[in-house]
Amino acid sequence: MIEKKEKYSVAVAGATGAVGRKMLQILEERNFPVGNLKLLASARSVGKDFMFQGKNVIVQELLQDSFSDVDIALFSAGAEISRKFAPAAVKSNCIVIDNSSAYRMNSDIPLIVPEVNPDALKGNPGIIANPNCSTIQMVVALKPIHDKFKIKRVVVSTYQSVSGSGQKAIDELKIQSQEQLNGESSTPNIYPHQIAFNCLPHIDNFLDSGYTKEEMKIVNETRKIMDDDSIQISPTTVRVPVFYSHSEALNVETEGPVTAIAVRELLVKQAGICVVDDPENNVYPLAIQGEDKNDVYVGRIRDDISRDRAVNFWVVSDNLRKGAALNAVQIAELLIGGGQPSQN
Amino acid sequence: MIEKKEKYSVAVAGATGAVGRKMLQILEERNFPVGNLKLLASARSVGKDFMFQGKNVIVQELLQDSFSDVDIALFSAGAEISRKFAPAAVKSNCIVIDNSSAYRMNSDIPLIVPEVNPDALKGNPGIIANPNCSTIQMVVALKPIHDKFKIKRVVVSTYQSVSGSGQKAIDELKIQSQEQLNGESSTPNIYPHQIAFNCLPHIDNFLDSGYTKEEMKIVNETRKIMDDDSIQISPTTVRVPVFYSHSEALNVETEGPVTAIAVRELLVKQAGICVVDDPENNVYPLAIQGEDKNDVYVGRIRDDISRDRAVNFWVVSDNLRKGAALNAVQIAELLIGGGQPSQN
Numbered sequence: 117m118i119e120k121k122e123k124y125s126v127a128v129a130g131a132t133g134a135v136g137r138k139m140l141q142i143l144e145e146r147n148f149p150v151g152n153l154k155l156l157a158s159a160r161s162v163g164k165d166f167m168f169q170g171k172n173v174i175v176q177e178l179l180q181d182s183f184s185d186v187d188i189a190l191f192s193a194g195a196e197i198s199r200k201f202a203p204a205a206v207k208s209n210c211i212v213i214d215n216s217s218a219y220r221m222n223s224d225i226p227l228i229v230p231e232v233n234p235d236a237l238k239g240n241p242g243i244i245a246n247p248n249c250s251t252i253q254m255v256v257a258l259k260p261i262h263d264k265f266k267i268k269r270v271v272v273s274t275y276q277s278v279s280g281s282g283q284k285a286i287d288e289l290k291i292q293s294q295e296q297l298n299g300e301s302s303t304p305n306i307y308p309h310q311i312a313f314n315c316l317p318h319i320d321n322f323l324d325s326g327y328t329k330e331e332m333k334i335v336n337e338t339r340k341i342m343d344d345d346s347i348q349i350s351p352t353t354v355r356v357p358v359f360y361s362h363s364e365a366l367n368v369e370t371e372g373p374v375t376a377i378a379v380r381e382l383l384v385k386q387a388g389i390c391v392v393d394d395p396e397n398n399v400y401p402l403a404i405q406g407e408d409k410n411d412v413y414v415g416r417i418r419d420d421i422s423r424d425r426a427v428n429f430w431v432v433s434d435n436l437r438k439g440a441a442l443n444a445v446q447i448a449e450l451l452i453g454g455g456q457p458s459q460n
Numbered sequence: 461m462i463e464k465k466e467k468y469s470v471a472v473a474g475a476t477g478a479v480g481r482k483m484l485q486i487l488e489e490r491n492f493p494v495g496n497l498k499l500l501a502s503a504r505s506v507g508k509d510f511m512f513q514g515k516n517v518i519v520q521e522l523l524q525d526s527f528s529d530v531d532i533a534l535f536s537a538g539a540e541i542s543r544k545f546a547p548a549a550v551k552s553n554c555i556v557i558d559n560s561s562a563y564r565m566n567s568d569i570p571l572i573v574p575e576v577n578p579d580a581l582k583g584n585p586g587i588i589a590n591p592n593c594s595t596i597q598m599v600v601a602l603k604p605i606h607d608k609f610k611i612k613r614v615v616v617s618t619y620q621s622v623s624g625s626g627q628k629a630i631d632e633l634k635i636q637s638q639e640q641l642n643g644e645s646s647t648p649n650i651y652p653h654q655i656a657f658n659c660l661p662h663i664d665n666f667l668d669s670g671y672t673k674e675e676m677k678i679v680n681e682t683r684k685i686m687d688d689d690s691i692q693i694s695p696t697t698v699r700v701p702v703f704y705s706h707s708e709a710l711n712v713e714t715e716g717p718v719t720a721i722a723v724r725e726l727l728v729k730q731a732g733i734c735v736v737d738d739p740e741n742n743v744y745p746l747a748i749q750g751e752d753k754n755d756v757y758v759g760r761i762r763d764d765i766s767r768d769r770a771v772n773f774w775v776v777s778d779n780l781r782k783g784a785a786l787n788a789v790q791i792a793e794l795l796i797g798g799g800q801p802s803q804n
Contacts, residue, residue, distance in 0.1 A: 269766050269767065270766075271615040271711045271766070273617035273696075273709040275619070275659045275698065275700070289657075290641060293637055293641060294641055297634060297637060297638055297641075308742040309742065309746055309748075310748055313633075313701060313702050313703050313747075313748065314702060314746055314747050314748045315619045315700060315702060315707045315746070315747055316746070317707070317709070317744055317745075317759075317760050317774045318739070318742065318744060322739040322740055325762065325763075325765070326720065326739060326760065326761070326762030326763075327762060327765065335765065348765075348766035348767060349765075349766055350711055350764045350765060350766035350767075350770070350772060352617075352709040352711075352760070352772060352774070354619065354707075354709065356619065356659060356700055356701075357657060357700075357701050357702070358657050358658060358659060358701070359657050363659045363661070363698075365617040365661070365696040365698065367615045367694055367696075367711075376670065395662070395666040395670060396666055398652040398653065398662065400661050400662060401661075402653055402658055402659070402660070403657075403658050403659055404653075404654055404657065404658045415661075416661050416670065416696070417670070418669065418670030418671060419669075419670070420694045421669070421671065421679065421692075421693075421694060422613050422614075422615070422692035422693055422694035423613065423692060423694070426694070428694060428696060430661045430696070
């Protein structure tokens with residue numbers, strides 16, 4: 117994948133954002149063999165500093181020539197920045213792992229979830245795309261079911277946390293919640309409507325079809341990652357007043373005779389998944405428990421009572437970790453031939 | 461239905477609860493012809509007083525002989541109280557409209573949503589059951605679709621507000637939200653886990669099937685109200701940190717060639733429904749806008765991209781109004797032959 121070294125020169129582009137900071141934290145936690153670390157961001161963040169492995173690293177401006185001495189660059193600064201700077205990084209022989217949507221559906225670019233399609237990462241593709249948060253946790257749970265029972269159709273409703281919209285959205289939920297508790301009115305800023313004590317059936321822009329881009333990311337990215345365009349998906353993505361972790365209610369129809377018992381057996385064995393499923397004792401996955409954990413949590417696994425060959429379950433994962441930064445670092449681990457399971 | 465009078469003697473059993481208070485408010489708003497009003501509750505609420513049509517009404521203790529001079533009693537004090545006192549009320553020639561789950565699935569008892577199955581209310585059945593909140597708003601939206609396209613299967617994921625669990629749950633969400641904003645820890649009391657900034661895939665008790673009672677209420681009550689046991693429903697009910705109004709994501713499969721355009725045309729004409737569906741301008745139903753409104757709001761109506769003959773949409777309604785108190789008062793209006801549409 118990449119020339120074997122003892123240590124790698126790593127850059128994080130968008131280092132000051134919510135996902136960028138999480139990338140630093142995860143590189144450190146997982147002892148990624150970082151030699152030189154370059155933190156890159158826009159001009160207005162230059163001079164900020166972060167501790168990494170006991171050393172102070174100062175943020176530099178992201179420029180076209182930032183990557184000449186970099187082996188692996190993790191990008192998380194939005195699609196526009198990726199489009200502007202990733203090609204330059206690749207020209208400098210740097211491999212880019214891009215957390216934005218810029219290259220995900222490009223047929224030449226692998227879209228990787230290490231537990232699902234590690235083999236799609238072959239040779240040096242230049243850019244490797246990291247999927248959308250709501251897709252990643254879903255495909256981790258779906259893959260073993262698809263392998264065994266072949267998935268025909270998924271109906272998914274999401275309960276997505278505000279951290280997916282960045283630090284300003286986290287601040288907005290805090291501010292609006294306090295305003296509402298004080299009996300004051302709230303003015304939406306990041307979201308088109310008040311998010312505190314409300315649910316918004318609207319994530320990313322609407323398309324002519326009436327679906328949002330977020331919804332179509334789930335459809336298209338899942339098919340690409342699972343390498344199966346026959347999987348049919350009906351998504352509704354909803355922002356809820358939760359700070360961290362996305363929850364998803366999945367209804368999964370299969371060709372084969374799936375059962376809740378079989379799904380539980382499959383998922384219990386799966387790296388990166390933690391089955392949390394003892395409803396009688398009030399045990400099921402919860403957003404506040406998924407926060408800052410690496411696993412994808414699955415529970416409420418039950419046979420669909422509305423048809424044969426279908427199951428329902430509930431999936432929770434930290435959207436900033438497995439949904440973004442952790443998955444990107446796991447891709448980097450695959451690249452250097454040292455892939456580790458994502459377990460906590 | 462009931463002997464025609466100029467004014468009726470009305471009792472509210474459970475008058476001090478969140479739904480009971482809302483019943484008083486709605487009787488007043490809709491100028492229900494109330495002659496004498498009796499407010500009934502447990503011994504510990506006796507002596508509390510409420511204003512009704514400019515007069516002060518004092519709460520009395522709910523007893524077996526409370527109903528001798530009452531024409532219509534609205535019960536909202538839980539299934540146990542209904543089972544204990546509704547039969548006595550019926551013996552006193554009082555008609556009971558019961559908001560609890562006690563009698564809903566009893567084959568002798570009509571389960572009524574006035575926009576959906578008013579004709580199921582015939583003669584004097586003694587007790588008339590008011591459906592569960594999450595069922596009511598769903599069937600109001602489904603009925604016109606079922607009539608035209610015959611519904612085969614519904615996959616529903618709910619986003620239910622805490623007011624469905626009463627005033628103490630509203631207080632718990634407020635207290636926990638403030639604790640979390642202050643960086644303090646929260647101890648759950650009404651719910652088994654923290655509800656502030658979290659989603660609980662758990663409403664009412666779990667059954668052996670892995671489904672909750674709330675989920676099975678949606679399945680069984682919908683079939684009874686629609687008078688069609690062939691309708692298949694796959695439900696996931698989730699409590700979200702919202703104070704008022706339930707939201708629901710519905711996927712609806714039909715026998716006939718349903719389309720989003722046809723559904724929109726049907727629902728726009730329907731009494732009790734307000735179509736709020738202009739996503740390009742960020743217009744869709746929202747819990748905070750449904751609060752204290754009478755209508756069932758429907759939006760995000762779109763063709764299912766995963767299969768033919770299916771649509772997705774998003775339904776919001778005030779669970780204390782159309783989901784409980786308003787529907788009960790509308791049943792009372794049907795009884796006295798003065799049914800009004802539920803529009804605001």
